[in-house]
Amino acid sequence: MNVQIYYEDFVINDSRTTTGRTITEADIVFHAGHTGDFYPHHMDEEWCKTQPFKKRIAHGTLIFSVGVGLTAGVINDVAMTYGYDRLRFIKPVFINDTIKATVTIKDKRDHKKPGYGIVTEQVEVHNQHKELVMVFEHLLLVQKKSADG
Template identity: 70%
Template sequence: MFIKKYYEEFEVGEERTTIGRTITETDIVMHAGQTGDFFPHHMDEEWCKTQPFKRRIAHGTLIFSVAIGMTANVINEVAMTYGYERLRFTKPVFIGDTIKVKISISDKKDHKKPQYGLVTEKVEVFNQNDELVMLCEHLLLTEKKAQ
């Protein structure tokens, strides 16, 4: 879906939540192949049995990629990603876990180019037990309405 939502139309505190997405072994294997990250934490079931979590964990970068993709169900024609800040992985995600994403507008401020503003989205990723597994801030460079 395409929309035009200008800087002035964003409200601090507004929220939306995605549907769930289950992380599979195929996700992990494909991500390892794409990134070259074949660390045993992700790929070696037997080695993981000797480690604190006792099983393979998903790559943090996989969870970040999938979670951000889950939020991209609307294309705002007057905004673009400016970057991500404060990325943290707070709990491991395992094969078979289902994640969902909560996005909330946490801040708005003017940009150095006066025709734009910066909108900060707090992105929180939760597993099926409603435990926070990842969070970050997504910065949107958003057009202001023509004066």
């Protein structure tokens, strides 16, 4: 679905929560193949039994990718991703964990490009136990309704 949500329309502290997504073994194997990250933390069940978490963990970059994807339910024709900041992996995600993302508008500021502003969304990813597993900021470059806006 395409929408037009201009800079002026974003409201600080507005939030939304996504649907869930269960992380599977196939996700981990495919991600390892795509990235070349075959570290034993993700691929070697027996080695992981000797480690603190006692089982394989999902790649942080996999959870970041899925977390971003969960937030992408609507196409905003007047905004685009400007970048990501302050990415932190808080807790591990395991095979068969289900994650959801909560997006909260945290900041708005003018951009040097006339007619645009930056909207900062804080994205918090939680597992099925409501434990925070990841947090990051998503920066959006958003068109203003008017160049003066």
